[in-house]
Amino acid sequence: MTIIDKKVLDKILYHVEKPGRYVGGEHNMVLKAWDSCSTRVALAFPDLYDLGQANLGLAILYEIINDRPDILAERVFSPWHDMEDAMRERKIPLFALESKRPIIDFDILGITLPYESIYTNVLNLLDLAGMPLHASERDESYPLVIAGGQACFNPEPMTDFIDAFVIGDGEDVIFEIIETYQLWKKQNLDKLSLLLALAKIAGVYVPSLYDVTYFEDGTIKSVDPKNEGVPKQVHKRIAPQLPPPIKKQIVPNIQIVHDRIAVEIMRGCTRGCRFCHAGIVNRPVRQRKVADVLKAIDSGVKATGYEELSLLSLSSSDHTEILDMSKAVYDQNKGRRLSVSLPSLRIESFSVDLMDELKDLKPGGGFTIAPEAATDRMRAIINKPLDDKILFETVETIFNHGWLNLKMYYMIGLPDERMEDLEAILETAQKVLQIGRRLRGNRVRVHVSIGTFIPKPHTPFQWAISEDPVSIQEKIDFLRDGMRQAKIKLSYNRPDSTLLEAWLSRGDRRLGKVIEKAWQLGAKFDAWDEGFIKEYWYAAFQECGVDPHFYTNRERELDETFPWDHISAGVFKDFLLEDYQMSLRGETRQDCRDGCYACGILDCFAQVRPSNEDVYWGCP
Secondary structure, eight states: OOOOOHHHHHHHHTTSSOGGGTOOOOBTOOOOOGGGOSEEEEEEESSOHHHHTTOHHHHHHHHHHHTSTTEEEEEEEOOOHHHHHHHHHTTOOOBOTTTOOBGGGSSEEEEEOSSGGGHHHHHHHHHHTTOOSSGGGOOTTSOEEEEESGGGGSOGGGTTTOSEEEOBOGGGTHHHHHHHHHHHHHHTOOHHHHHHHHHTSTTEEOGGGEEEEEOTTSOEEEEEESSTTOOSSEEOBOOSSOOOOOSSOOBOSSOOTTOSEEEEOEEOOOSOOTTOHHHHHTOSOEEOOHHHHHHHHHHHHHHHOOSEEEEEOSSGGGSTTHHHHHHHHHHHHTTSOOEEEOOSOOSSHHHHHHHHHTGGGSOSOEEEEEEEOSSHHHHHHHTOOOOHHHHHHHHHHHHHTTOOEEEEEEEESOTTOOHHHHHHHHHHHHHHHHHHHHHHGGGOEEEEEEEEOOOOTTSGGGGSOOOOHHHHHHHHHHHHHHHHHHTOEEEEOOHHHHHHHHHHHHOOTTHHHHHHHHHHHTOOOTTSTTTOOHHHHHHHHHHHTOOTHHHHSSOOOTTOBOTTTTEEOSSOHHHHHHHHHHHHTTOOOOOGGGSOOOOSHHHHHHHHOSSOOSOOSSOO
């Protein structure tokens, strides 16, 4: 096919919302001569440009691939409804922003799956590209479709549609995949040969090479490789150290979420919160040196002109050099118009000290903390112990240091949650507001954000039950009424959309037909409040003869085989089960920096990279 007709495209862009989503040409965009590269990769984020352009994983892959002279990478995002309608009406296939070439012209289509509610968008993206939805119907004439991201740690619901999944750190494996593809293409073999070759790469899962069998009750009996040389279990790929910071971050033409320089300072977490999927699947901890952070900030400012910076990690204050880093970042940037955010801080006065180091670089905004639970009993269950005295002392310090806006994150629907736990959330928020008003007057604002618990795969709570959305709504109503009376702002997720995420994150291969049917009925942009229509999904489950409650509302046997057990996140299932049983007894486990609990992550690392490089911090 040829490049999309620019005149036709221009006519469309006059009539759609935010045409900047589709034009490309941004500062620092890379446009290579098509014929100068032997392999062309389309990097897709199946949601709006506004979200996808801010995705750090996609940005990393875009830069490291384009650093290779023989390969090009271009970007593709999901068009909004108005653009999609215009494209379908004029039979314009989905195209990449850089060259305006159809996606079907590329060799590899790499799809980022950061969250589960994006799945119907993947189907829509494939359909707009003019490609069969099912991997089994795409021969070697179509692009190889691979997927990676946090949602791929349970890839089973999407196995009908994806050729291969990257489990773990994509930047550590992407070139092995590309080079395997290049060799296969030179040999002019069939697609099965390519899939078999990919399955031999550590961290790559090829679902079509596995058979799943079930017991009569619907639970999984076994997942077995079909071919010799295909691993029984796929271990996640672990980059031994953080990838180099992005040198030339693309500056978008329109406002996007997190429109700023992003520098990852640490990956992984040692805290062991039992609900936290990211904390498990991103083990072990790898941190960036202060000098490298400063260099990344300096080059980022010069390459983009951004006036905002975010230092990213799961637990920023656990970086061993975080205080030195904060001081150094301040000294480096005090002469610039650069505001700096340092998210994911622990609840303690030390975190306030860190923010004080950056206070001249931080505009008059708010401070964020995440207690998650408000009673000692519930904090022990989730393994996030916090003394109320420390919480309120930290709050006093926050207000005494000049902050007027405080946001607090809590979770509801947790295992063994009781009414007293909800009442404690309300009482804590009210006391925090009282402290703020006493110290800073009526200018203080407190915002409580409520998330609904989902028992995610590869966490100790993977054996737990998802609470019914009717019950969750009752809890939200209780908190909403109480917060309104106390004049505290409350935000929360819709219970039905949370239930969708639970279905998809805990599902098996039988959900593939449900996802496809929901898309056929009209489901897409399910992550958006205005996009999610629960009736499509209930109808899809009914038409496909699949019981949604099987995935969310039944007790799990302790020895049950989960749909994702053949995908190793590097942590032993026995370790997770032990931690789950500790939660039932209300017992906590100390931060693993204080001693190794043999969770399995080092054993996993030895399997995917035998020549162990001593670059970790956090594991003995």
